[in-house]
Structure formats: C-alpha cells, structure tokens
Amino acid sequence: MSFNSFVDVLLQRYADYQLDDCPYEVFVVGGLSPGAKSGNHLILPPALSLNKCRVKSAGPEKKIRELCSTVEELDLASNNLIDMREVFKIARSMPNLRFINLSENNLTKCNIESLGKHRFENIRSLVLNNTRIPWYALRILLDSMPSVDDLHLSLNDYSSVDLNPGHKYLNIKYLYLSGNPQLSNWEDLKKLMRTFPCLEGLTMADCNISTIPEEAIKYLPNLQSLNITNWPIKSWQCIERLNHLPKLRQLRCQGLHLLNGIEGPESRRHHLIARLPNIHRLNGSDITEDERVFAEKAFLRWYVMNEHWEKPQKFFTLLSIHGRVDPIAELDFSPPKHAEVQVVYNEDEITNEDNEKTHKKQLKIDLNKSVGDFKSELGSMFGVSPTQMRVFYVDSEMSDLIGPELLRFNQKKLYTYNVRDGDQFLIDHK
DSSP states (O other), rough: OOOEEEEHHHHHHHHHHOGGGGOOOOOOOTTTOTOOOEEEEEEEEEEEEEEOOOEEOOOOOOHHHHHTTTTEEEEESSSSSOHHHHHHHHHHHOOOOOEOOOOSOOOOOOOOOTSSSSSOOOOOOOEEOOOOOOOHHHHHHHOTTTTEEEEOTTSSSSSSSOOOTTTTTTTTTEOOOOOOOTTOHHHHHHHHHHHHHTEEEOOTTTTTOOOOOOOGGGOOOOEEEEOOOOOOOOOOHHGGGGGGGGTOOOOTTTEEEEETTTOOOHHHEEEEEEEHHTOOTTTTEEEHHHHHHHHHHHHHHHHHHHSOOOHHHHHHHHHHHHHHHHHHOOOSSSSOOOEEEEEEEEEEEOOSSSSEEEEEEEEEEESBHHHHHHHHHHHHTTOOGGGGEEEEEETTTTHHHHOEOOOTTTBBBBBGGTOOTTTHHHHHEE
C-alpha cells in the first residue's frame, strides 16, 4: 500500500497540481469556494478535513506554510500517522491552528521523545480518540500546547492513568475519556482530577467505575457537566454525593444499576430529579419547575406505596415541603374489551300461540370485533345467513328514550356503540 504526504494530498484535493509546478499561495476569501483561484492564489477553507487519505508524512514544511498559513482547523482522522514528528511539522507550519483531530491514527509507539521545545500557543482543542497514545506522549503534547482547554481521549483502551498529580494543567476545562472500560480504579480518577483541577466538563461514559467516594467532591470544585453513563453504580448514596459539587448543573447517567424495584425510565428519572435538586439538565433534557415538583411528589408516593423499602433522608426532607402525598388513583379510560350481553333471536315460525319462536342466549362478546364479524358469529350460532338478518343494539339504560339502534356499518367496532354489561342485541329476519 502506498502512503501520501500531507502536501500531496492537499494539492490533489484542492488544486490537482504537481508539487514542483504549483505557483499558488493560500488565502481565504469569504464567499469563494475552496479550490477556486483568485489571481495567483489558491483558496483553501479555514477548516481542512483530510480523513482516510493515507497520510503518513508532512512533506515540505515550506510548502505547508505557503498553502496553510490561514488554516484554523485540521482534521487528519483515520490516516497512517505514527510519528509525532511529522504531525509537529504540519502543526508548526500553521500559525493560526486552533483545532487538530488525530483520531484513528495508531500512536501507540509514536516517536515523540526527541522533539524540540516548539510550543503551539493557539491550539485550543486536541482530539486523540482511538489512538492509544501513551500517557508519557500525552504529557509532552500538553506541555507543548499550553492553551488546550478541550481534550479528547476516548476509546484508547486505557487500564490505568499515568499522570503526575504534582504537574497540573490548569488550562484543561473539558475532558472526554469515554469508552475505556478497563478504567475501574478510583485512584486513577483522583490522578485525573488532581492533574486537571479546573475541569468544567467531564465525560466518562462506558467506564467501569462502581462508586463515587465522598472525598471525590473536593477535586472537582468547578465541574458543571458530568457524564457517567453506564457506570456500574448500584448505590443511591453515591449519586446523592453529587449534590456536594457546588457548580454541577448537567448530568448524564443512563444505564446505572439503580433499579431497586424502580421500573421504567420515567420513574427512574423522577427519583434522580428528586434526589438531585441542583441539576437543571438531566440526560439531555431540561428539568422544568413543574417537572421537578411532579418528580418530587412521585418520589414520595413511591416510598408510601413501597413501605418495605427503607426511606432515605431525602424522603423526609421532601415530606416537610410537600406534606403527605397519597397514591394516585389509577383510572383506565380505555374502552372495555368485553361485555356480558343478552342476544334475543325472534324466529318467524307459527309454532306456538304467539306465532313466534324466541331464542335467548347470554354471551360474553369481544368488543374489538367488527359488526360484520359479530353478525357472522351470530349467524353461525342461530343458523341464519348474515345477509338475511338485521341486528339491533339495545342500551339497557337508554332504551326507553332512544329505542333499539340498527347496526348498519359492518366495519365499525362494537366498542364504538359503548356496549356495557347487561345490554341486549335483537336479531330479526329481513
């Protein structure tokens, strides 16, 4: 498989000129599409995306400076970069670069020890997802990028954290470390928190942390957003410790093992809202004041109805606010499914003094049946063709006022007639 340099791919995509013959320099003009030419200049976008281009090396740095002096965002995900020296050649030739994505490049054995002291003052966001970059290499990168405040380290198969808590990166505000299921030791998390003490957002979904110790709170004084989705936490006490994070307002925590007989996502949301009064946004949706009041009452009601569960302190706190909350009466407004009715069949034969033979049957009928199916069932029962009969519905409560109602439409369901127990159906020959 052949590999490409960054410069070759850039020219192939945006100019399709050979490197030696390319006389163009780059600048960005609003309203002109990338790849267009203005005078002797090649126009490139401020955000370059060169995914899956088999980039392995930088190419001539002079040419990168000519082409990319105004580039601000660079996405090199899913290439073949394994030597960080090549990445540094690219980055230091872009003086305005503030975002770089190296995800899906194998940086497990990246060559980084021999790098110089060059610093990348403008880079604010560094994305290293699924690179398996070792911790020592990350430390070198962060030391050379003092302005990075957004750091992505998800899917790197980390089993531990090798950072020096004594060396703090005060600039890191947002850390993404999801999809590292081997991270299970709280001591490793303490290293993270001590190394990045100014975190405002922490995303660690799909890790294997089963507890939140009380001491953790002191390491996250500025945390505003937290994602612990699919952590194997079983204790509500651990969740309630989040109340001691003074600035925490957003929480994602789907998939926790906090069942305790609480069925359904809606009920679990109510319990979370009731236990976490400072959270304003839960699992991606805002919590309104009305929802909070409803959730707190539902929380109280659940413990009233499940007396065998030990009541937490939060129950008594909310009880002092809302008072006793009785269980809600369960009202079912759906139409009934069955009814016990009487079917009367008047057979026109001269067999007795009244010149009529009458059959009566008590039936339990399915009200989801159509009129047509009901007529077919009655025809089989009394030996009459459905086409030779007329069926009338008699409402036992309203019969004196409205009389029998002819069932005219075979497609209608029986429940649409509001059939109830004790009503009648009359069958006559046409």
